[in-house]
Amino acid sequence: MRPLGMDIISLFHAMGGIVAFSTLIANGFTRTQINRAVATGQIFRVRRGVYAHPSAPSEALTAARHGGMLTCVSVLRARGVWVLPEPGPPHVWLGGNGREFHHPDCTCVTHWSPGRARIGSVGLETALLHLRKCSGDLAFFASFESAWAKRLLSTSARSRIRDRLPVSKRWLVDKATGNAGSGLESVLRFLLMQVGLSLETQVNINTVGRVDFIIRLRGKLLILEVDGREFHTSRGAFNEDRRRQAAASNLGIETLNFSYDQILHQWPEVLASIRAAMTRTADAA
Numbered sequence: 001m002r003p004l005g006m007d008i009i010s011l012f013h014a015m016g017g018i019v020a021f022s023t024l025i026a027n028g029f030t031r032t033q034i035n036r037a038v039a040t041g042q043i044f045r046v047r048r049g050v051y052a053h054p055s056a057p058s059e060a061l062t063a064a065r066h067g068g069m070l071t072c073v074s075v076l077r078a079r080g081v082w083v084l085p086e087p088g089p090p091h092v093w094l095g096g097n098g099r100e101f102h103h104p105d106c107t108c109v110t111h112w113s114p115g116r117a118r119i120g121s122v123g124l125e126t127a128l129l130h131l132r133k134c135s136g137d138l139a140f141f142a143s144f145e146s147a148w149a150k151r152l153l154s155t156s157a158r159s160r161i162r163d164r165l166p167v168s169k170r171w172l173v174d175k176a177t178g179n180a181g182s183g184l185e186s187v188l189r190f191l192l193m194q195v196g197l198s199l200e201t202q203v204n205i206n207t208v209g210r211v212d213f214i215i216r217l218r219g220k221l222l223i224l225e226v227d228g229r230e231f232h233t234s235r236g237a238f239n240e241d242r243r244r245q246a247a248a249s250n251l252g253i254e255t256l257n258f259s260y261d262q263i264l265h266q267w268p269e270v271l272a273s274i275r276a277a278m279t280r281t282a283d284a285a
Helices: 008-014 021-026 031-039 058-066 072-078 124-135 137-149 155-164 183-194 235-250 260-265 267-284
Strands: 018-020 044-047 050-052 091-093 109-111 200-205 209-217 220-227 254-259
Touching: 008 018, 008 031, 018 021, 018 058, 021 031, 021 050, 044 058, 050 058, 058 072, 058 091, 072 091, 072 124, 091 124, 109 124, 124 137, 124 155, 137 183, 183 209, 183 220, 183 260, 183 267, 209 235, 209 267, 220 260, 220 267, 235 254, 254 260, 254 267, 260 267
Parallel strands: 091 109, 220 254
Antiparallel strands: 018 050, 044 050, 200 209, 209 220
């Protein structure tokens, strides 16, 4: 039964704007009350057995029309987690044997995996796991580190995610850290781990400040910095970057800066420049 005094609109607000017919009945509302709310425009029918309030989020409505729940990048981006795939159509989970409803202008990315999809959005843990299946290890690693850095994943949540990964993929959690400064830093670290290079992250260097990465070579340092898609939007940020490079140079430390486009779209060239800088640094030791 619904809490004493709760009307039908209050229930919709409490449940995110979209409610199944069975939930309305379970909360004590009759068919007559539901039909009256539809007739007066207070709510509307999304599809058979599903109703929504006009204020319901548009992507969640699309997922309900499609037959499932928002998941993957759609959930992560809404929670402020850095995601590698560019913005696109809603990702919808239909469970293991749900039913896909085709609706006008449907561009949904459908996810099929065990479980029973209901209404709304999956939790953050499930969204991350769906992301790995959808976009691969690199995308998962970057978003996992982003969610951890934003304190959205507790110790127990990280453990649950690890347990739900295939055994061969649990290293993705084991190698992750909670201090990534950006998703692009996570991408660079992942790519370098893949070729056997290890980095120290978010390191303070006297007179230089905090740098994204360092590689130690025979007692010498090489600094790696990454610039996001919206980096250097102010003159002050640009000048601070140049100051840091000059301070590092005064210490005899080479700095390499890479942009989003370089790391994502010109990786062979980036890796070659890092290897060349490592050789120079080691030779100078």
